[in-house]
Amino acid sequence: MFDYYLDLAWRSLRRSPGLTVLMVLAIGFGVAASMTTYSVFRAVSGDPIPWKSSKLFVPQIDPWGPSGRASDGEPPDALTYTDAMALMHAHRAKLQSAMYRISPSLVPEQTGQHPINVSGHAVYGEFFPMLDVPFLYGAGWSADDDAHQAPVVVISGELNRKFFGGANSVGRSLSMDGKDYRVVGVMGDWNPQPRFYDLASSANFNAIGEGVFIPFERGIAAGIYNSGNTNCYEPTKGAGFIGLQQSSCTWVSYMALLDSSAAASQYRQYLDSYAREQQQAGRFHWAPNNLLRDVPAVLDHQGVVPSDTRISLLVALGLLVVCLVNTVGLMLAKFLRRSSEIGVRRALGAPRRALYAQFLIEAGLIGAAGGALGLLLTGAGVMSVGLVFRPEIAALARLDWSLLGITMVLAVGATLLAGLYPTFRAARVQPAWQLKSN
Amino acid sequence: MQIKPIFSALRRHRLATLLIALEIALACAVLCNACFLIANRLQLMHIQSGVDEASLAVISLTGFEDAQAVDLNARVSAGLGAMPGVQSVSVINTVPLGRRKGTAGISLDPAGQHFGGVVDFFLGGPGALDALGLRVVAGRHPLPDEYAPITSFVPSNSTVLVTRALAEHLWPGVDPLGKEFWCDKLHFRVVGLIEHLVRADPGGRGADTAEWAVFVAAQPGPKFAGTYLLRADPAELPRVVRDARTAIAKIAPDAVLEQEDSRSVSDLRESRFRQDRAMAGMLVGVVLALLLVTALGIVGLASFWVQQRRKQIGIRRAIGATRRDILSYFQTENFLIVSGGIGLGMLLAFALNLMLMKFYELPRLPLYYLPIGALVLWALGQLAVLGPALRAAAVPPVVATRSV
Numbered sequence: 011m012f013d014y015y016l017d018l019a020w021r022s023l024r025r026s027p028g029l030t031v032l033m034v035l036a037i038g039f040g041v042a043a044s045m046t047t048y049s050v051f052r053a054v055s056g057d058p059i060p061w062k063s064s065k066l067f068v069p070q071i072d073p074w075g076p077s078g079r080a081s082d083g084e085p086p087d088a089l090t091y092t093d094a095m096a097l098m099h100a101h102r103a104k105l106q107s108a109m110y111r112i113s114p115s116l117v118p119e120q121t122g123q124h125p126i127n128v129s130g131h132a133v134y135g136e137f138f139p140m141l142d143v144p145f146l147y148g149a150g151w152s153a154d155d156d157a158h159q160a161p162v163v164v165i166s167g168e169l170n171r172k173f174f175g176g177a178n179s180v181g182r183s184l185s186m187d188g189k190d191y192r193v194v195g196v197m198g199d200w201n202p203q204p205r206f207y208d209l210a211s212s213a214n215f216n217a218i219g220e221g222v223f224i225p226f227e228r229g230i231a232a233g234i235y236n237s238g239n240t241n242c243y244e245p246t247k248g249a250g251f252i253g254l255q256q257s258s259c260t261w262v263s264y265m266a267l268l269d270s271s272a273a274a275s276q277y278r279q280y281l282d283s284y285a286r287e288q289q290q291a292g293r294f295h296w297a298p299n300n301l302l303r304d305v306p307a308v309l310d311h312q313g314v315v316p317s318d319t320r321i322s323l324l325v326a327l328g329l330l331v332v333c334l335v336n337t338v339g340l341m342l343a344k345f346l347r348r349s350s351e352i353g354v355r356r357a358l359g360a361p362r363r364a365l366y367a368q369f370l371i372e373a374g375l376i377g378a379a380g381g382a383l384g385l386l387l388t389g390a391g392v393m394s395v396g397l398v399f400r401p402e403i404a405a406l407a408r409l410d411w412s413l414l415g416i417t418m419v420l421a422v423g424a425t426l427l428a429g430l431y432p433t434f435r436a437a438r439v440q441p442a443w444q445l446k447s448n
Numbered sequence: 449m450q451i452k453p454i455f456s457a458l459r460r461h462r463l464a465t466l467l468i469a470l471e472i473a474l475a476c477a478v479l480c481n482a483c484f485l486i487a488n489r490l491q492l493m494h495i496q497s498g499v500d501e502a503s504l505a506v507i508s509l510t511g512f513e514d515a516q517a518v519d520l521n522a523r524v525s526a527g528l529g530a531m532p533g534v535q536s537v538s539v540i541n542t543v544p545l546g547r548r549k550g551t552a553g554i555s556l557d558p559a560g561q562h563f564g565g566v567v568d569f570f571l572g573g574p575g576a577l578d579a580l581g582l583r584v585v586a587g588r589h590p591l592p593d594e595y596a597p598i599t600s601f602v603p604s605n606s607t608v609l610v611t612r613a614l615a616e617h618l619w620p621g622v623d624p625l626g627k628e629f630w631c632d633k634l635h636f637r638v639v640g641l642i643e644h645l646v647r648a649d650p651g652g653r654g655a656d657t658a659e660w661a662v663f664v665a666a667q668p669g670p671k672f673a674g675t676y677l678l679r680a681d682p683a684e685l686p687r688v689v690r691d692a693r694t695a696i697a698k699i700a701p702d703a704v705l706e707q708e709d710s711r712s713v714s715d716l717r718e719s720r721f722r723q724d725r726a727m728a729g730m731l732v733g734v735v736l737a738l739l740l741v742t743a744l745g746i747v748g749l750a751s752f753w754v755q756q757r758r759k760q761i762g763i764r765r766a767i768g769a770t771r772r773d774i775l776s777y778f779q780t781e782n783f784l785i786v787s788g789g790i791g792l793g794m795l796l797a798f799a800l801n802l803m804l805m806k807f808y809e810l811p812r813l814p815l816y817y818l819p820i821g822a823l824v825l826w827a828l829g830q831l832a833v834l835g836p837a838l839r840a841a842a843v844p845p846v847v848a849t850r851s852v
Contacts (some may be wrong), residue, residue, distance in 0.1 A: 029751070035744065
């Protein structure tokens with residue numbers, strides 16, 4: 011019977027080819043437009059480290075008191091040097107690292123070449139295992155290197171290609187801000203987007219990956235200045251980098267790995283007791299005002315997703331709805347006129363079930379064709395995202411197959427419904443009436 | 449034209465009519481809001497910067513010590529100034545549409561109780577004001593001895609010029625000349641009023657604050673070095689920028705040239721608004737797709753109805769209706785459906801705008817977008833139905849005599 015219904019559907023569709031093409035186009039168009047926009051939206055709001063993000067926490071400690079708080083009463087996004095060092099020494103989390111952004115200049119070994127500025131971070135050795143940083147050669151550095159302010163450096167694969175021709179450069183030396191550093195590790199491709207470990211001071215989306223990582227305490231000792239954001243409530247008393255370290259300015263980011271919710275609440279208690287100690291010591295004159303958010307919460311709070319993408323998603327959704335309504339309207343117009351055909355078939359003995367089957371197949375055929383067209387157009391759309399969006403966002407746009415599936419089901423479902431309703435109405439009426447009215 | 453028969457005919461196709469009207473309503477809502485978004489972006493992209501963009505370029509150097517700064521300033525000013533085509537070289541911190549540098553909150557009293565807003569500070573050494581081509585509409589230029597050395601990020605006692613927009617915001621209706629404001633302990637005194645000067649990032653803090661900018665007279669020195677404003681004849685500027693970028697390697701071999709920032713101001717504008725242009729382009733695409741789909745829907749339904757009604761049309765023709773009557777029947781029918789859709793669509797457009805305002809801090813949709821959207825949809829509907837209606841008008845009366 012299926013073949014027969016397919017044949018009937020094909021004949022019926024061929025009777026009004028223009029209308030059929032229109033319906034298919036409308037579905038395909040709607041699916042493609044909304045999916046292309048969604049893929050961009052997902053790219054920029056996506057979790058950069060989905061397997062671990064809910065275990066990675068960012069502590070915030072209020073060093074300024076009520077008069078320095080923003081209107082929401084929250085502590086600043088980053089820590090002061092003093093607080094970051096206190097948390098680091100207490101070492102209460104499984105893995106943790108204080109960090110600040112640097113942009114040292116590197117001098118190539120060959121003479122005559124110009125020095126270049128690279129961006130990077132000064133971090134603790136635990137940073138690399140905490141964030142599962144992939145290594146091409148070598149590894150991060152040890153706690154010992156941290157303690158001894160060792161002049162070691164982890165470089166990106168790209169920098170390794172530029173400076174060492176892509177060879178294993180572990181053990182070689184790199185001249186940075188006039189000092190020699192020993193390469194201990196070369197990272198694989200690692201450029202998480204958004205740069206979640208230091209949202210307080212990095213631009214949100216960066217096409218260029220991080221070039222260098224050096225030990226935090228080495229950076230401090232060598233006076234490699236913070237190139238990320240610095241927020242001050244009062245002017246710094248001392249001058250230069252030392253003055254910044256002694257000030258109440260916030261410029262150090264911090265991340266801690268806490269395995270369970272119990273560990274997280276213990277860490278919260280620790281933060282509060284630390285703030286209370288500071289209060290007793292007379293450094294803070296206010297009750298503890300701390301925060302401990304996991305990475306998804308921080309991303310959400312900082313509103314990292316560009317609102318552009320959200321709005322364009324809404325517009326694309328609007329287009330999908332218009333296309334679906336359009337298709338349903340056309341299908342209803344077509345199917346509702348076929349009560350006499352239904353009457354004839356019923357009079358000849360076809361059960362209602364057979365009628366449903368026939369019309370569902372016809373509607374499904376349109377839906378499937380529209381869906382297939384939508385799939386093709388979406389593919390083309392995602393590939394051409396780069397023509398419209400910034401390359402750093404376009405590079406992240408990936409097709410979400412599960413969502414594409416949902417949209418297709420939605421499209422086909424809507425057409426099926428549009429096919430079902432007229433059949434339902436026609437099939438209820440006595441066949442004799444419909445035969446008579448013709 | 450009799451409307452009643454059209455209504456009774458439509459009543460027989462209630463569901464399909466309703467859906468097409470609904471489609472037009474949705475299209476109207478999306479169309480109005482998308483056009484509004486596009487207009488906002490275009491307005492931002494064409495914002496008047498207030499400076500002579502066509503004749504200005506920036507050369508930005510980093511990677512030098514504070515101790516080298518005075519020497520660097522002297523070498524670069526002399527070196528670039530000697531290049532053919534360069535009219536002037538002055539020290540500056542940044543330019544409108546360039547990299548964001550001095551942004552800070554100010555207050556109208558020394559105690560910091562009365563918050564004035566977050567403004568952009570443009571620091572300029574001697575000659576920068578003239579090189580930028582800023583129009584001073586009231587007050588005066590800073591005197592040579594008012595270019596003070598920098599202590600933190602601006603001089604501790606600065607002589608400044610503010611834009612008209614900022615003056616109106618800080619001291620509405622009052623002459624701003626001689627007024628003072630503070631940024632923590634730093635003190636600023638206004639000596640002049642500038643017609644236009646936009647922030648480095650004009651869209652960053654909302655369209656109404658785009659011109660909250662201050663020009664600060666500052667003396668180049670240890671904390672004020674590295675970024676240079678070049679002025680040249682617009683025709684020669686591209687060559688001057690190219691030459692300057694190569695020459696800088698010889699003039700300052702130990703400093704690093706910031707490739708992204710060292711460009712002409714028109715290039716900086718181009719990259720500043722790249723994202724906005726992309727967004728506007730995408731929205732235009734969506735709007736066109738929307739109009740196309742809506743038109744196709746109308747064509748489809750109208751053709752289908754014409755095909756259905758061939759016999760009735762034949763009968764009407766046989767009992768005396770002219771071709772014109774048939775044509776206007778279908779046009780009126782379309783007009784009625786579209787009008788119904790537009791009525792609902794205006795409400796939807798407003799609701800959608802309210803939502804966008806609530807979640808994305810968008811301005812309110814100006815009311816004149818609604819009648820324009822309605823006109824576009826009416827025109828689209830009439831255009832779409834014309835083909836099927838002409839085909840209907842061409843049905844000969846003899847059809848009435850044939851049996852189906």
